[in-house]
Amino acid sequence: MHSHDQHDHSGHGAGQGGHHHHGVAADGDRRWLVIALTLITVFMAGEVIVGVVAGSLALISDAVHMLTDAVSILLALVAMRLAARPARGSYTYGLKRAEILSAQANGLTLLLLSLWLGYEAVRRLISPPEVTGSLVLITALVGVAVNLAATWAISKANRTSLNVEGAFQHILTDLYAFIATLIAGAVIVTTGFARADAIASLVVVALMLRAGFGLVRDSGRIFLEAAPVDIDPNDLGDRLAAVGRVAEVHDLHLWQITSGQSALSAHILVVPDGDCHAVRRELQRMLRNDYRITHTTLQVDHLGEDPDTDLLHITPRRSTPPTDPHCEEPHGPIHRPGPHEH
Structure with missing residues (x-):
C-alpha cells in the first residue's frame, strides 16, 4: 500500500488573499495600528468631556465607540504577537486563531454596544433633552478628521486578516458615526430640532449591527471549520x-x-x-x-x-x-x- 502524508509548509504565508504573518508585513501592520490607536485615544479623552458639557448622546456614544475602537486595536496587536509565535507543544498550529478570537470579540462588542445605544437613542427620541448643537458640530468636525486619518492608517495594514478587518470595521463605523453626528449638529444649530441627535445615534446603531454581525459570522465560520466562502x-x-x-x-x-x-x-x-x-x-x-x-x-x-x-x-x-x-x-x-x- 502506498500511503503518503504530504505537508506542504512552503507557502503558508501565501494562503488565500496573500496573507502574511511574518517579518516586514506583520511589523508594518503593527506600526499602522499603533498610529491609529494613538489618534483615537487622544481624541476620545477630549470627546467625553465635550459630550458631557454639550449633553449630546451622539457625542458620548461616539466616545464610547471610540473606546471600543481602541480596545479592538489593542486586541488586534496582542493577537498579532500571539499568532506570530512558532508552533510548539500542544499548539501544533501555533496560536494563529488568536486573531480570530480577537475578530469575534470585536464583533460581539459592536453588537452589545449597538443594543445599549439603540435603547438610549429610542429613549431620547421619545423625550429629547437639551443639546448644545454648536459643540456637537465642532467636535464632530474634528472627529471626522481624526477618524479619516485612523481609517486611512488601518487601511494600509493587511485587511485580508480578519483580525485587522475587525479593527478596521470598528473605526470605519466610527467614521460614519461622526458624519451622522456632524449632520445632527448642523440640524440642531439651524433648526433647533433636538431629536436629530437621537436619530444620528440610531443610524450608527444600524451600522454597528451590520459590522458586528459580519465579524461574528466570519469568525464563527472559521471556528466551526467551514470551508473558505469562495471555494465549494x-x-x-x-x-x-x-x-x-x-x-x-x-x-x-x-x-x-x-x-x-x-x-x-x-x-x-x-x-x-x-x-x-x-x-x-x-x-x-x-x-x-x-x-x-x-x-x-x-x-x-x-x-x-x-x-x-x-x-x-x-x-x-x-x-x-x-x-x-x-x-x-x-x-x-x-x-x-x-x-x-x-
Missing part, C-alpha cells in the same frame, strides 16, 4: 477526481487555520497501474495554483490494494455512503471521475 468543497472534490489516474476522492476536508490560510486533507484512490507520487504532485500543484491552498495532507493509495479502503461498490459519481468501511462514520460525499475521464 463539492466542486473541488469533483475537480480532484477528474485528474488523470484518480479513481476516487473521499474524506475530503477543507478548512481555515486562520483568515487567509486554508488547509485541506483527503484520501485519494489511484487506478492500479497509476503512479501515486505523480498523482499527488499533480493534485498539490492544482490546489496551490488554482486555489492557493498550500497546506495539504493527501493520503494516496492504489485502488484494490486494501479492501477496507475500496469504496467503488457504490455507483453514483458523487454520493454519501450509508457506511464507510474504513471509518466509523462517513466523512462527506465520495467523488469519482465522470465516464469519459481517466
Whole structure:
C-alpha cells in the first residue's frame, strides 16, 4: 500500500488573499495600528468631556465607540504577537486563531454596544433633552478628521486578516458615526430640532449591527471549520477526481487555520497501474495554483490494494455512503471521475 502524508509548509504565508504573518508585513501592520490607536485615544479623552458639557448622546456614544475602537486595536496587536509565535507543544498550529478570537470579540462588542445605544437613542427620541448643537458640530468636525486619518492608517495594514478587518470595521463605523453626528449638529444649530441627535445615534446603531454581525459570522465560520466562502468543497472534490489516474476522492476536508490560510486533507484512490507520487504532485500543484491552498495532507493509495479502503461498490459519481468501511462514520460525499475521464 502506498500511503503518503504530504505537508506542504512552503507557502503558508501565501494562503488565500496573500496573507502574511511574518517579518516586514506583520511589523508594518503593527506600526499602522499603533498610529491609529494613538489618534483615537487622544481624541476620545477630549470627546467625553465635550459630550458631557454639550449633553449630546451622539457625542458620548461616539466616545464610547471610540473606546471600543481602541480596545479592538489593542486586541488586534496582542493577537498579532500571539499568532506570530512558532508552533510548539500542544499548539501544533501555533496560536494563529488568536486573531480570530480577537475578530469575534470585536464583533460581539459592536453588537452589545449597538443594543445599549439603540435603547438610549429610542429613549431620547421619545423625550429629547437639551443639546448644545454648536459643540456637537465642532467636535464632530474634528472627529471626522481624526477618524479619516485612523481609517486611512488601518487601511494600509493587511485587511485580508480578519483580525485587522475587525479593527478596521470598528473605526470605519466610527467614521460614519461622526458624519451622522456632524449632520445632527448642523440640524440642531439651524433648526433647533433636538431629536436629530437621537436619530444620528440610531443610524450608527444600524451600522454597528451590520459590522458586528459580519465579524461574528466570519469568525464563527472559521471556528466551526467551514470551508473558505469562495471555494465549494463539492466542486473541488469533483475537480480532484477528474485528474488523470484518480479513481476516487473521499474524506475530503477543507478548512481555515486562520483568515487567509486554508488547509485541506483527503484520501485519494489511484487506478492500479497509476503512479501515486505523480498523482499527488499533480493534485498539490492544482490546489496551490488554482486555489492557493498550500497546506495539504493527501493520503494516496492504489485502488484494490486494501479492501477496507475500496469504496467503488457504490455507483453514483458523487454520493454519501450509508457506511464507510474504513471509518466509523462517513466523512462527506465520495467523488469519482465522470465516464469519459481517466
